[in-house]
Amino acid sequence: MTTFLGLDLGTSSLKAILTDEHDALLAEHSVPLTVSRPHDGWSEQDPRAWEGAAEAAIAAVAAQADCSTLAGIGLSGHMHGATLLGRDGAPLRPCMMWNDTRAEAQAAHMDADPRFRAVTGNIVFPGFTAPKVDWVRENEPRVFDQIDKVLLPKDYLRFWLTGQAVSEMSDAAGTSWLDTGARDWSDDLLSACRLSRGQMPALAEGSDVTGRLRADLARRWGLPQVPVAGGAGDNAAAAIGAGVVKDGQAFLSLGTSGVLFAANAGYRPDPASAVHAFCHALPETWHQMGVILAATDALEWLSRLTGRSAADLTAGLGDLRAPGRVLFLPYLGGERTPHNDAHIRGQFLHLDHATDATEAARAVLEGVACAFVDNRDALAATGTRISRALALGGGSRSAYWLDLLASALGVPLDVPEAGDYGAALGAARLGRMAATGAGPEIATPPPIARTHEPDPAMAAPLAEVQARYRTAYHRLKDL
Structure with a gap:
């Protein structure tokens, strides 16, 4: 039996899974990680903590299952x-994470330069890599002057595992330095940021071999020196795990954040809509x-406010019903698509004496559904039509929420059978592709x-609440 290892580096944990050639889960283990927030808007992790987490996770998987037939490793x-690494390959400072927003001024400056949207196909968001590195240039010049390589988080893991500084297209597309249509670094954009191609990792596709497991690590873990695949950024890896690879296939993720993801056969950028257009x-x-x-x-958030669990808040909602007057705008930390608005904040409207926690919960679910409709319409403006989607993430356990979302979006939502169809499986599948030469055919839907x-019957009342939702945003956004 041939086996494959998927490593998924998340914000709060690193997960390792071992699968066979039929995607059967043989072993899994997660190691928690912590985020440091020393100042408002900062979010950092020590890259060396990722090494320790990977060491522990791989050791735990090896203790659960026979890894002697391991053939490939994939990363997410x-x-x-x-x-940021110096010439000795060591981190120069903690990693600035995806949800670190300190570089808002640098992002605005870059986004005002029309080259960035034209080349990358995306708005320069404060959370993207380029403005963060520019923040370092302006605020930590000694660190900036020592930069030998800029790596994305999973690519630091690859560097540790293989000694190779390599990234792949899906992750590189989120830096604001990639020519997304050409699938190559833009020397023009790098130069605009006082950087060079030599400070970037080499580029590969997610299914390519990017190196082999270092001999010393292979000996320590009792593993063969297997190839390591390019892998993917977390959402693209989740799409590989869920079989969302063909034009028009889609998934809706109800996690901490929400994602409406559509695979495309061609490149369809529309930066003005705040839709992310990335390489798969x-x-x-x-x-x-x-x-x-x-x-x-x-x-x-509502659970913390009321002291009732999310499950308790949604347990008594009953069958789907038309929205009431209470309206919720879920912009607790700003919003990406379609507004690109870092300053808007969440709102409850039309509260009265009869509003209780259950009605507030219903309004929260409806507000998130309205936000997904805004996302659907932003995608549709680029020519992308979604006819059905997989429902993934913790929120998909709520039948009421999925009934609401399906009715608001006007598309069926398919719930997979129990199992892990996320980024870790996608990483393992990419490891299998790199090791065996297999192609997209192995990325099957669950x-x-x-x-x-x-x-x-819900179409008209949901359209009415959508109109009120959009009016509310435009009336309130400048207050």
């Missing part, structure tokens, strides 16, 4: 992080994402447990 990780993890494919910053996070169909 949170995107946009700025991991497979050659000659791209993808688009609409991103909501607070999905289940909005419900968790078996479906149930489907939530749109309720035609």
Whole structure:
């Protein structure tokens, strides 16, 4: 039996899974990670903590299952992080994470330069890599002057595992330095940031071999010196795990943040809509994402406010019903798609004496559904039409929420059978592609447990609340 290892570097944990050639899960282990927030808007992690987490996770997997037949390793990780290495290969400072927003001024300056949107196909968001490195140039010049390589988080893991400084297209597309259509670094944009191609990692596709496991690590773990695949950024890896690789296939992720992800056969940028247009993890494919910053996070916020668990808040909602007057805007930390608005904040409107915690919870679910409709319409403006989508993430356990989302979006939402179809599986599949030469055919969709169909009777009332939702944003955004 041939086996494959997937490593998924998340914000709060590193997860390792071992699968066979049929995607059967043989072993898994997660190691928690912590985020440091020394100042408002800062979010950092020590890259050396990732090494320790990977060491512990791989050792735990090896203790659960026979890894002697391991044939390949794939990597996934949170995107946009700025991991700066000196000439000795050691980190010069903590990694600035995807949710670090200190570089807002630098991002605005870059985004005002029309070259960035034209070349990358995306707005320069404060969370992207380029403005963070420019913040270092302006605020930590001694660190900036020592930069030998700028790596994304999962690519730092690759550097540690193989000794090779390599990235791949899906992750590199989130830096604001990649020519996304040409799938290559832009020397012009790098020069605008006082950087050079020599400070960037080499580029590969997600299914390419990018190096082999270092001999000393292989001996220590009792593993063969297997190839390490290019891998993918976390959402592209989740798409590989969920089988969302062909034009028009899509998934809706109800996690802490919300993502509406569509695979594309061609490159369809539209920066003005704040839709992310990135390379996919497979050659000659791209993808688009609409991103909501607070999905289940909005419900968790209400849980903290009321002292009732999210499960308790949503347990008594019953069958889907038309929205009431209470309106919720889920912009607790600003919003990405379609507004690119870092300053807007969450709102409750039309509260009265009869509003209780259950009605507030219903309004929160409806507000997030409205945000997803905004994302659907932003994707549609580029020519992307979604006819159905997989429902993933912790929020997909709520049947009420999925009924609401299906009706608001007007598309069926398919819920996979129990199993892990996320980024770690996508990473393992990419490891399998690199090791065996297999192609997109192994990225199959999961078996479906149930489907939530749109309720035609809800179309009119949901359209009405969508109109009120959009009016509210435009009335309130400048207050």
